[in-house]
Amino acid sequence: MNTAATFRLEPTSPPVLHVEGDWTLHNYPALSRRIAQERSAMGDDLVLTFSALTAFDTVGAKMLVDLLGVPAALRQTGEDSDLAPAWRGLLAAVADAKAIAIPKPAPPPQAWITDVLERAGIATLSLRACARGLLGFAGLSLQTLVASFWRPSRWRFTAVVAQVEQTGLDAVPIVSLLTFMVGAVVAFLGATVLADFGASIYTVDLVAFSFLREFAVLLTAILMAGRTASSFTAQIGSMKANEEIDAIRALGMDPVNLLVLPRIIALLVSMPILTFIAMMSGLLGGAMVCALSLDISPTMFLSLLQQDVGIRHFVLGMVKAPLFAFVIAIIGCNEGFKVSGSAQSVGQHTTSSVVQSIFVVILLDALAALFFMEMGW
16 A cells, blocks of 8 residues: 655754655655755755655655755765665665766856966976986986896897897888988989079088988987887887786896896997988988089099088087987887876877977987087087
């Protein structure tokens, strides 16, 4: 037999609300109308008693939440409530669902300058965290390198040779072809512009200075950032996602010594060699354009190169190669260790390693150019 659902407020101090009858779907129409009429009279200091509650279902729980509000309904799910334990869970579930369904108030509109400053602050904090993490990883790698230097048993010649083949030997064709074409383009543009001033002969100096000091090492570093840094991140990131690095640590081995140092050493060996090849390829491309467009024979090209270009320009270009190699290797390996464990994370950090490497390489090259200019080199 169904009992009518009702509630009555006893005006004591504090007021007591008696919940009585069957709070079920059958009594929903009449009870919902009364709740709509008397909801405003319910204060926050009510004391509820459920001694006369005879039935309770999901609809009843929803009506009780409508009557009391979400916070007051959740308070009735505690141990001090006289509501039956089985009904407490039902009331809690309905109140939680109601709380999620309540739309949150829209944030107050902000001025555009506030939004710009907020984004700038977030970007600055992110940059600081990235720089601190990169410097910390670089310090850890250098510490491990110095510690391993005095222990020949920890040297990994096979891994270093394999990485030299992948990062250096396999990159020779693309580096040679790219710098050859860029050298030809620089010589062609130089010849086109300098011909208006009757100074076509200085095309040789233009190609030599640009490739020995800047283009060769910079183009090689950018290629290594896109080719090698991404490879390092993907390899280490895949191992991180497959929990292979955790297995390495469980076996008592150091992942930095096992995975990072061979890659750093290999790139330190490969980068100067690739830079030298890039210089020669760029000069060869410029010599070809000079021979075909300016009637400057290869012999004359080499003679002008020897007369006008000092050895210091070659040295200044080669000096930057190990620094760029170390930065590229550190960034690639560091981003690999940041992978969280999913394929999407591997892709994100691989992209991040390429972008960071290219940015840092160009920044360091600009600072080095300013320093060499101020020193008169």
